[in-house]
Amino acid sequence: MSKTVEFLFDVGSPASYLAYTQLPKLCAEAGAELIYVPMLLGGVFQATGNASPAAVPAKARHSHIDLQRFADRYGVPLAFPAGFPINTLTLMRGAVGMQLREPERFEAYLQAIFRALWVDARELGDPVVLGKTLVEAGFNPQAMLALVGDQEVKDALKANTEAAVRRGVYGAPTMFVGDAMFFGQDRLDFVREALA
């Protein structure tokens, strides 16, 4: 298959979670390969001067309603962890680390983290909660800790994030079909059209 969708995401973004729930099916139906590209949303915001919707109170309030409408449309659960917005540096280094070192377990890691945050509303910023979540999903917290401290892993996440910014990315999720960029889980229909 020659068609690909690059999915640039941060697990701390509820819109990334919603896109994550839909993209595998969308790509399967279009005969396209789904390429996961972890990036650090905080780094993207810093580089572009953009900010989270959560920074504007009225927008934050409506954003919850709006995301819930899409969750209902997709038929997927959605909850919000109390500590939102959270610092995802460790979680995203974990994602890149799994891609580099244990690619066969990357999707299981991603599922465990997305589910913990946006279905079970767990505060993964708390190391105890994160450790418990990893153990439940069959991961070794000590091994993960070593992985996220690995310089090569740190550099890879930084490189992903910088490359995204160079391509014009300013938020998450962002999808690329070739050079065509699509921002937001609410643009999946345009991604589908681009694959047709």
Next chain:
Amino acid sequence: MSKTVEFLFDVGSPASYLAYTQLPKLCAEAGAELIYVPMLLGGVFQATGNASPAAVPAKARHSHIDLQRFADRYGVPLAFPAGFPINTLTLMRGAVGMQLREPERFEAYLQAIFRALWVDARELGDPVVLGKTLVEAGFNPQAMLALVGDQEVKDALKANTEAAVRRGVYGAPTMFVGDAMFFGQDRLDFVREALA
């Protein structure tokens, strides 16, 4: 008809223009009344701490592409005036003034202004260009000048804007179906569902 869609807009917002091109048909098909509520987007941004997408360069660039995709989908023309973003105070006072004093010509005024900005890409911030546009659409520029200087008109636009902010509005366009709020021209399908 008891169903209504309140359409809170600013003519300086290209997304408001796109919604404006679709809402009459959408409301007609749903048997709903379309209620135009002019508000000053600059005032909304100031009150809520929100900002135009144009404030983040990467977002501004992609926003043009994204809006063009929707224009293509809707089959409507879209251009961008060189002076974007523009100060719409005079234009929006004109809109409220027409509603108050010449409601039967309000829609003709709105069409002339939206078309001049987003189809003909005219810089309406230039008084000469604005005057020419008004004359071509059959309006008397001197009468419009008097209208936008009218204290009651000024107060009405301010009242619309403050009421919008109190209801949770932080950008344009915003649609209300009863108490349900929908932000963005990309949420018209949810507006349609809310009317069903």
